[in-house]
Amino acid sequence: MIGLGGGHLVRPSVSEADAIRLIQTAIEEGITFLDTAWDYGDGTSEIRFGKAIQGRRDRVFLMTKVCARDRQTALMQLEESLQRLQTDHVDLWQFHECNYDNDPEWVAAPGGALEAGIIAKEAGKIRYLGFTGHKSPHILRGMLDIDFSWDSCQMPINVFDSLYRSFQQDVLPELNRRGIACLGMKSLGGD
Template sequence: MLYRTLGQTQETVSAIGLGGFHIGHQEDEQESIKIIRSAIDRGITFMDNCWDYNDGVSELRMGKALRDGYREQVFLMTKIDGRTKKLAAQQIDESLQRLQTDHVDLLQFHEVIRVEDPDRIFAESGAVEAFLEAQQAGKCRYIGFTGHKDPFVHLRMLEVAKQHSFHFDTVQMPLNVMDAHFRSFEHQVLPALVESGIGVLGMKSMGDGHILKSNTVSAIDCLHYALNLPTSVVITGIDSMEILDQAIAAADTFEPMDAETVKALLTRTAEAAASGRYEPFKTNNQFDATAANPEWIGVPAA
């Protein structure tokens, strides 16, 4: 396994992270637990999760998997949807209870996908107050945010944070062979994160499988491309032992890619990527869980 430093935190984490959404999909929770523990045994230390994944099932299963000494071996992250202080605080406590821990290593604002999300989070009695109080109480160590919709929203979140003299430890975003061509987080957001020393969490290296449907790249190509960027962690969905083997193989075989290799990969994906067809999380709302459930963020339904 490759290990990298998480931004300016001085924390060492595995370059491959286990995605929390997919480990709630197995019919038998024992299979989920087996996948998580096998991943840890094979060197994956970064655990991703979220308060809303599979109606809490993902956190419950991860909590069970992290018993018996496994919690001490991982860097545990979860995400919260609430935009108000009250709702965010409630969700933080629910997540900790499900995960069977008194703290997470990293707590992130989830699905920052709307232009107004930064304003809600940093408003008076907004979610940032709950996060800071949780940090003060020892319920989380570091703070970040995630989003998958548009680089503009990420840049606005960074700007609003700066206006409030707030520095994020991490930022999570799509980084893949098609993002480079369409509404690109790599080109627009990544340089700002590197300059600020913010830990980069790459996600959707395969776009939940959509990028593979283009028949232009392999799964290993996708993981290698994301690992080649200045990412601290590439979070990938692992829903079976076979996919775990694939993720481990990607780490084992990764070597820094030269400019010609990168250019060849991007040339192969350019035409397919042009319209965002294989990145539906950017172009429609099928990945926007909080849009379908506005009560999760504390915004009344229209």
């Protein structure tokens, strides 16, 4: 499956009209996995996706990501995301950029962001819950050590992966063993 990421849709060279047209064209051509985040362009990416999917929400799998590591801030960011996206739920909500050694501890701590995910899932505001990471496989393994049944993990998967800090070798087998969806990113090795 190919998805459309929203990080690049906030660059100065991309107008709002062009971004909306790109998203809508992608949907019309069958690219229905949409990936954005609370912090892309200070919310601009989510706003553009929200405008683009009006009348098309039932045709897309909508993912956004949260930056907060505590329950209160994560729930606040989710509400902001839902408002920007002009929807009552997202299909996949992920803890964004688990890049620090203590991210697993913060997410899983009492009052941590995982509690926000559980609350949101029970309320029907998210369907699936996962996490992302770009920096080191051992941090993602730390997320997998949390006593929780994750739905997804998004990580770099590309031809260069096996050469340095291999997510494919160190994380992917465990995802497969547990039946956790792997979302590959940076497939061409870029940012």
